[in-house]
Structures are given as structure tokens and as C-alpha cells.
Amino acid sequence: MATGIKDKVVIIGMGCTRFGERWDTNAEDLIIEAFVECLEDAGIEKKEIQAAWWGCHFDQVNYGKAAVPLSTTLKLPFIPVTRVDNWCATGTEALRGACYAVASGAYDIALALGAEKLKDTGYGGLPGGGNTSQINLMIKPNYTAPAGFALMATRYMAKYKISPDELKRALAHISVKSHANGLLSPKAHLRRLITEEDVIKAPMIAWPLGLYDCCGVSDGGAAAIVTTPEIARSLKKDPVLVKALQISVTSGEEAIYTSWDGSYVMTTTQAAKWAYEEAGIKNPREEISLMELHDCFSITELSTYEDLGICPRGTAMKDIMDGFFDLDGKLPTQSDGGLKCFGHPIGASGLRMLYEIYNQLLGRCGERQIKDPHLGLTHNLGGLPSGSVCSIAILGRE
Amino acid sequence: MAGIVSYGGYIPRYRLNRKVIFKAMGWLNPGSAAYARGEKSVANFDEDSISMGTAAAIDCLTGFDRSQAEGLYFASTTMPYKERLSAGIIATALNLPDAIRSADFSNGLRSGTTALISALETVEAGRAKRMLICAADSRLGKTGTPQEMLFGDGAAALLVGNDDVIAEFQGAYFLSYDFVDHYRGDLAKYDRSWEERWIRDEGLEKFIPAAINGLLKKYDLKITDFARVIYPCDYPAAHKKIAKILSLEGSQLQGTMMNEIGDTGAAHPLVMLVKALEDASPGEKILVVSFGNGCEALFFEVTDEIGKPKKRNGIGGYLKRKFELTNYEKYLVFRDLCQADLGLRAEEDIWTRWSLLWRNRKVIFGLVGNRCKRCGTPHYPPQRVCANPDCGAIDEIEDYTFADKPGNIFNFTGDMLAASFDPPAIHGQIDFDGGGRYWFDFTDCTLDELNIGMRVEMSFRKRYYDDRRNIHGYFWKAVPIKEVE
Incomplete structure (x- = not known):
């Protein structure tokens, strides 16, 4: 076994x-x-x-x-x-x-x-081409990554009967929080404060996601x-142990079979279950000290809170608005500013998130140091909600 | 007796008011004010003669068994390829049988009627039972010219055969002249026309009456025998003059639709014929004339079959489905008449790999997926392993066509980052009636009008143009179904 x-x-x-x-x-x-x-x-x-x-x-x-x-x-x-x-x-x-x-x-x-x-x-944005099979190039729509995630936003709004304005307000809080953290993060790409109004009034990239709902693109x-x-x-004196490392890869059914409701990510839901089992975590909301989530787009971060079981489905907006995930909140998330402020050089991002968790666990994070963290979780989401690869890593002290 | 069994039409959604053209370009050619009346139909950026011809054929085939078609003839003067059969692309999109005859008819505005007569004569000779003809054109006029105002985009299709005929084919008459009122050289994008007064006096007003009188004489008929007389003519005064020459009553004269859509080129005689059939009654005789390097005249007698209700949009239906294009510059970009910069992202190469396209021709051009024989789950694109997690059967599959299945919008967005001729690029996943889900571009719609759950149908469109290799790629897009009163 x-x-x-x-x-x-x-x-x-x-x-x-x-x-x-x-x-x-x-x-x-x-x-x-x-x-x-x-x-x-x-x-x-x-x-x-x-x-x-x-x-x-x-x-x-x-x-x-x-x-x-x-x-x-x-x-x-x-x-x-x-x-x-x-x-x-x-x-x-x-x-x-x-x-x-x-x-x-x-x-x-x-x-x-x-x-x-x-x-x-x-x-x-991300480069196109070469990222799919030749037949897909001939039958896939003319899309870019933010649009692939915007599709999930439209399903989330429909499922929970949320107006675009309500959703945008919660998404704005996500981005504002990450920018505040990014300011304290010397290696981040985007290091400036933004306001919720900046987010809401930003140019539309893929409705309902605007410019500040999207992470940076960087090297x-x-x-x-x-x-x-x-x-x-x-x-070494200070070991940082790997508690869990899990990957879930789509079977393809989200894209072509009609059972998935489109408002969440199947791979994250699956990988989280396995990661908590591997790490022996019973109550992630209480046990995890900090998280670095794959906030390629603000809606991804929102959905991930629920997919990881931190918030019951349909309730993440409340926790977001309550500051639960802010640096001084109960479960600080994106303490370094996340993809939002680091940008997303694909191959590097997972390790960049682990670098933050590692340094937080070792108490090396200066102004943005979280008090006495024990367990930190990283999450990556590749592809799109309609066909994704999810990785979850959990690191801990002792 | 051989004749028309079914008809269909297609007019693109966009209409450009000619006053908009005049407002933009009248400074260059103030004389074009004379043409600045009514609207012209404008193909969307993802439409061309092949996609419009396919749409008309789909309309025509509604309710008919496609496996019965023994041939497809396509007529156009704006085929995207000099060599590569357009009819072959359309036949694949329509999922017609492999063992059919197919041909392209081109090089003149008579080609639509030439294709129709050829098909009728094939059927008449007993060489085929059912033949499909479609004609489409999307001709360009240089900016500021009368041609730009006069030319419209559209298509018509006719199914001909010996059984269940709604209009019997009773005869034809031909005139062939190398009369060059306009021409388009093999390297040219635009027509070059001679003086209109000469075209009118020596061409239209002589050849059309000559062709009609020739037909009347050949078949011992009188002009009063005809309930409807159809001849395209870009100039309203000349259209009336010809009627006068022929002593036609106003009720006999089929409208040219110049004020609604403009001249749809090789398709236009058939577009007018389809419109006439939509309103025709049993026993009526219909005379159709095409004009271009001479004339072709053919005539039909409508049968009782015309009264049987058939579900189709027809030209009349598409005339009502319209959306005004108020922006002349957008029209220029759609028709590639001015070079719009879509950004570096637009420079990414799409390679057309012919061997792959051949292997997957039904998947890509026909929108054919498959269905699990064990659990019934439909798949697009086709899967060898069933996508139903509770099934997973391997290789228990049968072909399943999605092109004719309507569906609902599952999700959607407007993508401003994607390179598009009409941003935002709108796309989303579609859940098909009967099962199956796939992610498609949407077209002929705006972001504001979309809702989750909205009904859509599939439309064969130009997916890309590879300008390095001069390749036109096609695929299917979702179009919201709009109820027309």
C-alpha cells in the first residue's frame, strides 16, 4: 500500500x-x-x-x-x-x-x-502556437488564456446567481491584496499598490476579466x-520537509462530456484530496498556515479557494471580502504577490511559489513575514478550467 | 419530368447602407450619389463564396436525405482557389456521399444558370436522380466606385431531380457573345468596367429581350404566359426599360433586390429565382435570364408540390435577418480592402497539413464526431475511448454528425487579446442537443446579446487565411438562433 x-x-x-x-x-x-x-x-x-x-x-x-x-x-x-x-x-x-x-x-x-x-x-500575454496538436489548431476557437478562464467566471456567476458587478468587486479585492503583498516582495515584477476602482475600471481583456484580473507576463x-x-x-539546522506532492491531469471530459458544470476546476478538487491524504491534513482551513495559489487570473484564485476545500462551494466571495486571505488574515495567500505581481514564466512559477513558502517557513521574509507558519501549500493550474493539469505541493517544518 | 425539388438561400447578416459608402467616399466620386440608395449585403470577415454557398445548400437540403444527392455543382466568380475544387470543399462540409459528380462553374455571371441547366439536363437524361447546385459570389469593387455600391454578397441553392418536383424545367435558350462589359484578369482583385451607357444600350437592353424572345419563339410561347420574369439588372432604369421593351406587366416583373442586397453576381439569377419560388403558386410559369458574355434563358412551370410546407429560411428569411453595418472602415477591413494591423499575435503561423486534413476531412469540414455504441455518449472531436467516466468503452463507436445539431451556450466570453478582424473574438462551449460539448468561435453576434443557455446553430465559416501560402482554411462556428417574425 x-x-x-x-x-x-x-x-x-x-x-x-x-x-x-x-x-x-x-x-x-x-x-x-x-x-x-x-x-x-x-x-x-x-x-x-x-x-x-x-x-x-x-x-x-x-x-x-x-x-x-x-x-x-x-x-x-x-x-x-x-x-x-x-x-x-x-x-x-x-x-x-x-x-x-x-x-x-x-x-x-x-x-x-x-x-x-x-x-x-x-x-x-502568453505565446501561442506549438502548444497543441495540429488538428486542434484547425478546430479550436481563436482564444487566449484569459478568455479560457473568463468562461469559468460566466459559469460561476450563473450557478450562484451573482451579478457581474458583485463578482468584479470580489475579484478586485483578490488583485488589490496581491499587489499590496507584491510591494513588499523585492523579486516581484509588479510592485505598486492598486485600488479596487483601478481593477474595476481597467480595460476589458476577456469579459468579465479586465487587465488587473490578469497576472503579469515575465521572465x-x-x-x-x-x-x-x-x-x-x-x-542544515532548519529542514523544510515535503509533506505532499500531487498531480491531477484532466481526462478530457470537461471539454467534451456534459457532466462538468464549468464553475470549478476538477483537477484541483482531485489533487487537493490526494494532497491532504498524503500530508495527513484533516481540516485544511485550520491547519494550513499560508498558500501560494495559481492566480493566473483573479477568478482562478477565487475558484481555487473552493476547489481546495478552504471555503465551501459558493462562499469564497465572503471570505475574500472579509480579508481572510489578506496578509494579516487567517490564511494569508500570495504573501509574495503571487502570479499577479511576479508574472508567470511557466516553468518557473511552481518553484517560485515553493521558494516563498520555504522562506516563510524559515522566517526569512522580512516585512511580509507571516507569524509562526507550520504548513504551506502551493498550487499550480495548467491549461484551462475546461482541460487542466493541477499540481499541489505542501511543505512543512518538523 | 426534371425540375427543381427544393430551394434554399443565404444572405449574410451585415447590410451596409449605400449612403454610408457615399458619405465616406463621395468626395472622390460625387457622381456615385446616383447609386447611393438602399443597402448592400456584406459578408462577415469569416465568409466567402464557399461558406455562403454551403449555407445556402444547407438551407436547401433541410428535411432532405443527403445520401440521395448524386452530384454537386458550384458556381461563382469569386472562388478562393484557381485550382482546387470549391465544390469538393462544399461537398465535404455537407457530408455528401463520396461517389458523386462535382464541378465548379465559373468565369462569368452566367455560371449560376449554366450549372443549373447542366444539372437539370443530367437529371433529364436519366444520368442522375438528384443533383445539388449552389451559387455564391462576394465580388469587390474598388473603393468609391459604383461597383462597390452595386455588388452584394449572397448565395442560392437548388436541388434538382425527377421526383417530387416543385417546378418543372421546360426549356432553355442561349446566346453567347464575347461582349466585355466588364472583366477581371487572372491577377486582378477588381473588375474593370466599360462605360455604363454602352453596357445598357448595347448589352442589357438588347441581349435580355433577344434571349427572352428567342425562348418564346423556340417554345411557341407568349410573354403573357409567364407569371414571373426574372432578370438581374444593376440599373433600375434599364430594368424598367427592358420590361417595357418586352411589354411586361409590373406584376410579372421579379424584383432585383438591388435596394436590399445588391447584385450577388453569378448567384443573382438564382437568388431571384429562389425568392420567386418562395412566393409562387401551382401552374405558374417562371422565366429566368442570366446576363454575362451573352445570356441564358430557362423556364419552369410550378407544380402542386410547391404547396407542401418545408422548413427553410429561404432568401425571404435571410432578408429579414439583418444587422446594419454603420462603420464603413469595418467593411473595408472585413473585405481586406485596407490593411488592418491585428498585432504580432496575428502573425503566428497556422500550417495546413494536407495529409492531416485529408485524414480528418469529415471531422474538420463535416463536423462529424462519433457516438459510443455502448452508452450513447456523442463526442466531438471523435474519441476512440468513450469520455463518459462510467463507460470508457474502447472502439465501440459510430459516426455522429454535429453540423446539423442545434445546441445551447454553456459559457461564453469576448476575447480582446486574441487577434481578430472583429474584436472581441467571441467564443464559448456549446452543449449540443442530444449530447456532446465543444468549444467554438461564435460569429454573427455581439457580446451584449449573449446569454448562457441561448440557442445556437452551426455555420461553416472561413477559419483562417494563411497569407504566406495562400491557403483558406474552413471550420464551423456557432451562430445564435434569432427568431424572425
């Missing part, structure tokens, strides 16, 4: 680049920037890394395919390197590979590094080095 990897793997070092429109850097620079910090934090030498997992999604924009971009940039000495891509869950998927390698006993020390150099496309990279608890004890 499988019991999962709870407490079998420890993160001993992490690194994260400054996120943003890094007009000054090449793709390789992002890898090096994340890696140097990560290696220094771990206090080991490069040659001690026995295997690596490389996460990058939009290979057509910069890095290209295969694992070679990571191995040659870092001059990894002919060790096994694996490239993973699982849409926006790519960064967490890279960590999952490294953790399973250590948990299985195959390797003692492994690296997970994700990076994406998106801002060489010449336009806003960035992040990395983690993992090992066994035994080796960690010999190296």
Missing part, C-alpha cells in the same frame, strides 16, 4: 531570480541566477548533485527542447537530466521528479530548476535542491 513521500524528502536550498521583463538577460542567465542562489543556500558543491529535472514549457520561444539547455548552461558533469513539461504545473512537476528520485533511494541529492524566457515574443527562473532527511540533518 503506497503511503506517499511525506517527510521522506527535504528541501535544503532554493533560489529564485528577480522576475520581470528581463530585457537584459538571455534565457541562460535566468538558469544561472536561480542556480547560484540555490546552491549557495544549500551549502553544497555542484558536483554533489547526482540528478536534475529541468522544467520549461514554451520551448519554441527560447530554450528549445530536451534537457540539454540545463545541463550545458550549468556544465552539469554528464549526470542524468530530465526535461519535464506539464503546462503551468511544469515547475512543480520538476520538483516532483527530483523528490521521487530521492524518496526512491535512486539518488541522494537532486536538483529541480524551472525557467522561462517569455518576453521575446514581441507581444503581451524568471527558480530552483530547489532536495535530499534525504538524514543527509539534510548533517548539512
Whole structure:
């Protein structure tokens, strides 16, 4: 009977680049920037890394395919390197590979590094093309990512009989909260306060989502080095343990079968159930200290609160408006500003979120430090609500 | 006896008031004020002669078994390909049988009637029982010209056969002349016309009466034998003059619809014929003439079958389904008459891989999915493993067509980030009547008018144009069903 990897793997070092429109850097620079910090934090030498997992999604924009971009940039000495891509869950998927390698006993020390150099496309939003099968290019509608999530917003409003104005107000609170946190986050891309009126009056991107309902688009990279608890004890005083790592991938039924009601995300609901089981969490609302959610769009963050079981279905708006998820609330979420302020270099995002949880658990977050956190959760959602990949990671002290 | 078994029409939703054109371009050609009356129909940015011809054919085939069609002829002077059969694309979109004859008729405004006569004669000769003909045009006039005002976009379709005939084909008469009132060279986008006074005096007003008189003589008929006489003519005064030459009563004269839609080119004689059939009574004789490098005249006698009610929109239905395009610049962009910048996102390449399209021709052009034989779940696109989580049967499937299934809007949005000729790009998931769900572009609608649960039907549209390789790609979009009084 499988019991999962709870407490079998420890993160001993992490690194994260400054996120943003890094007009000054090449793709390789992002890898090096994340890696140097990560290696220094771990206090080991490069040659001690026995295997690596490389996460990058939009290979057509910069890095290209295969694992070679990571191995040659870092001059990894002919060790096994694996490239993973699982849409926006790519960064967490890279960590999952490294953790399973250590948990299985195959390797003692492994690296997970994700990076994406998106801002060489010449336009806003995510790059298109190359992201689907050829037949899909001929039959899929002319859509972009915010529109895919806007569809969920229309279903959410219809199901709970919420007016667009009411929804926009709650979504605005989500973005305002994240910007307030992002201001305190030196590595964030967007670091300025916004008001609810700014959000509500912003230009429409995909009705009902406006500009400030959408996360930034940026370049960035992040990395983690993992090992066994035994080796960690010999190296570090402050272990951060992996409590759960779960992935749920759509069967495709949301897109073509008519049972899904379109107002929530099936993969998140499933992955959360497995993650809580693996971590031994009975009451996530009470037990989790902080969360980094995949707020690619404000509606995603709203739905995720319910999909994770933090709020009963249809009630997240109340908690949002009550400040439950604000930095000084009961369950601070996006304490670093989230995707909203970091932007979303696909392969890096999962590891960037884990970097925040890791540093919060170690009490290193300065102005935005949360008091005495025990358990932190990260969540990535790749694809669209109508067909998604969800990854959930839970980290904890002791 | 061979004749028309069914008819259908299609007029695009947009109408452009000619005064809007004159307001924008009258400064260049003040004389065009003479034409600035009424409206012209304008194809949406995702429509062309193939998509409109398909729409008319769908209208015509409502309630008919498509497997009975033994041929498809398509007529147009604005086919998107010089070589690649347009009728082949339309036949695939209509899911017609493979073992049919198909042909394109082009290179002149007579091509619509030529296709019709060819099909009628094929049926008459006993070579086929049922043939489908459709004609469509979307001609361009240079900005500020009379042609820009006169040309409209539209399509008509006719099903011909020997049984259940609503209008018997009784004869035809032909005149062929290399009379060049206008022409379009093989590299040209626009027609070049000679002086209208000459076209009117030496062309229209001579050939049309000559063709009609030739037919009357050939079949020993009098003009008074005809209840309806149909001949397109862009100029109202010339239309009346010809009637006078022929001693036609006003009640016999079929309206040209120049004030409602304009001249739909090769389709226009058939568009007028379809409109006439919509109002025709048993026993009426109908005379149709086309004009273009000569004339073709053909005549029909309406039978009792015309009285049987059939569900279709017809030209009359589409005339009522209209939406005024008040923005001349938008018309220019829709017809690619001025270069609009859709942003770098629009530069992304869509490769048309012919081998893939061939393998999936029914899926892409025919909107054919499949259905699980074990649990009945319909799928689009087709699945080999049933999507019903409680079933999951593998390879227990049969073809299932979605193109003719209406559905409900499950969700929708207007996408300002997507590159579109008419932002926002509107799309959403559709739940089909009878099961199945897929995510489609919506067209012929605005974001404001949409609601979850609204009824939609599917429409075959131009999905993309690959300007690097000169490829026109087609797929289906959802169109809200609007009740017309």
C-alpha cells in the first residue's frame, strides 16, 4: 500500500531570480541566477548533485527542447537530466521528479530548476502556437488564456446567481491584496499598490476579466535542491520537509462530456484530496498556515479557494471580502504577490511559489513575514478550467 | 419530368447602407450619389463564396436525405482557389456521399444558370436522380466606385431531380457573345468596367429581350404566359426599360433586390429565382435570364408540390435577418480592402497539413464526431475511448454528425487579446442537443446579446487565411438562433 513521500524528502536550498521583463538577460542567465542562489543556500558543491529535472514549457520561444539547455548552461558533469513539461504545473512537476528520485533511494541529492524566457515574443500575454496538436489548431476557437478562464467566471456567476458587478468587486479585492503583498516582495515584477476602482475600471481583456484580473507576463527562473532527511540533518539546522506532492491531469471530459458544470476546476478538487491524504491534513482551513495559489487570473484564485476545500462551494466571495486571505488574515495567500505581481514564466512559477513558502517557513521574509507558519501549500493550474493539469505541493517544518 | 425539388438561400447578416459608402467616399466620386440608395449585403470577415454557398445548400437540403444527392455543382466568380475544387470543399462540409459528380462553374455571371441547366439536363437524361447546385459570389469593387455600391454578397441553392418536383424545367435558350462589359484578369482583385451607357444600350437592353424572345419563339410561347420574369439588372432604369421593351406587366416583373442586397453576381439569377419560388403558386410559369458574355434563358412551370410546407429560411428569411453595418472602415477591413494591423499575435503561423486534413476531412469540414455504441455518449472531436467516466468503452463507436445539431451556450466570453478582424473574438462551449460539448468561435453576434443557455446553430465559416501560402482554411462556428417574425 503506497503511503506517499511525506517527510521522506527535504528541501535544503532554493533560489529564485528577480522576475520581470528581463530585457537584459538571455534565457541562460535566468538558469544561472536561480542556480547560484540555490546552491549557495544549500551549502553544497555542484558536483554533489547526482540528478536534475529541468522544467520549461514554451520551448519554441527560447530554450528549445530536451534537457540539454540545463545541463550545458550549468556544465552539469554528464549526470542524468530530465526535461519535464506539464503546462503551468511544469515547475512543480520538476520538483516532483527530483523528490521521487530521492524518496526512491535512486539518488541522494537532486536538483529541480524551472525557467522561462517569455518576453521575446514581441507581444503581451502568453505565446501561442506549438502548444497543441495540429488538428486542434484547425478546430479550436481563436482564444487566449484569459478568455479560457473568463468562461469559468460566466459559469460561476450563473450557478450562484451573482451579478457581474458583485463578482468584479470580489475579484478586485483578490488583485488589490496581491499587489499590496507584491510591494513588499523585492523579486516581484509588479510592485505598486492598486485600488479596487483601478481593477474595476481597467480595460476589458476577456469579459468579465479586465487587465488587473490578469497576472503579469515575465521572465524568471527558480530552483530547489532536495535530499534525504538524514543527509539534510548533517548539512542544515532548519529542514523544510515535503509533506505532499500531487498531480491531477484532466481526462478530457470537461471539454467534451456534459457532466462538468464549468464553475470549478476538477483537477484541483482531485489533487487537493490526494494532497491532504498524503500530508495527513484533516481540516485544511485550520491547519494550513499560508498558500501560494495559481492566480493566473483573479477568478482562478477565487475558484481555487473552493476547489481546495478552504471555503465551501459558493462562499469564497465572503471570505475574500472579509480579508481572510489578506496578509494579516487567517490564511494569508500570495504573501509574495503571487502570479499577479511576479508574472508567470511557466516553468518557473511552481518553484517560485515553493521558494516563498520555504522562506516563510524559515522566517526569512522580512516585512511580509507571516507569524509562526507550520504548513504551506502551493498550487499550480495548467491549461484551462475546461482541460487542466493541477499540481499541489505542501511543505512543512518538523 | 426534371425540375427543381427544393430551394434554399443565404444572405449574410451585415447590410451596409449605400449612403454610408457615399458619405465616406463621395468626395472622390460625387457622381456615385446616383447609386447611393438602399443597402448592400456584406459578408462577415469569416465568409466567402464557399461558406455562403454551403449555407445556402444547407438551407436547401433541410428535411432532405443527403445520401440521395448524386452530384454537386458550384458556381461563382469569386472562388478562393484557381485550382482546387470549391465544390469538393462544399461537398465535404455537407457530408455528401463520396461517389458523386462535382464541378465548379465559373468565369462569368452566367455560371449560376449554366450549372443549373447542366444539372437539370443530367437529371433529364436519366444520368442522375438528384443533383445539388449552389451559387455564391462576394465580388469587390474598388473603393468609391459604383461597383462597390452595386455588388452584394449572397448565395442560392437548388436541388434538382425527377421526383417530387416543385417546378418543372421546360426549356432553355442561349446566346453567347464575347461582349466585355466588364472583366477581371487572372491577377486582378477588381473588375474593370466599360462605360455604363454602352453596357445598357448595347448589352442589357438588347441581349435580355433577344434571349427572352428567342425562348418564346423556340417554345411557341407568349410573354403573357409567364407569371414571373426574372432578370438581374444593376440599373433600375434599364430594368424598367427592358420590361417595357418586352411589354411586361409590373406584376410579372421579379424584383432585383438591388435596394436590399445588391447584385450577388453569378448567384443573382438564382437568388431571384429562389425568392420567386418562395412566393409562387401551382401552374405558374417562371422565366429566368442570366446576363454575362451573352445570356441564358430557362423556364419552369410550378407544380402542386410547391404547396407542401418545408422548413427553410429561404432568401425571404435571410432578408429579414439583418444587422446594419454603420462603420464603413469595418467593411473595408472585413473585405481586406485596407490593411488592418491585428498585432504580432496575428502573425503566428497556422500550417495546413494536407495529409492531416485529408485524414480528418469529415471531422474538420463535416463536423462529424462519433457516438459510443455502448452508452450513447456523442463526442466531438471523435474519441476512440468513450469520455463518459462510467463507460470508457474502447472502439465501440459510430459516426455522429454535429453540423446539423442545434445546441445551447454553456459559457461564453469576448476575447480582446486574441487577434481578430472583429474584436472581441467571441467564443464559448456549446452543449449540443442530444449530447456532446465543444468549444467554438461564435460569429454573427455581439457580446451584449449573449446569454448562457441561448440557442445556437452551426455555420461553416472561413477559419483562417494563411497569407504566406495562400491557403483558406474552413471550420464551423456557432451562430445564435434569432427568431424572425
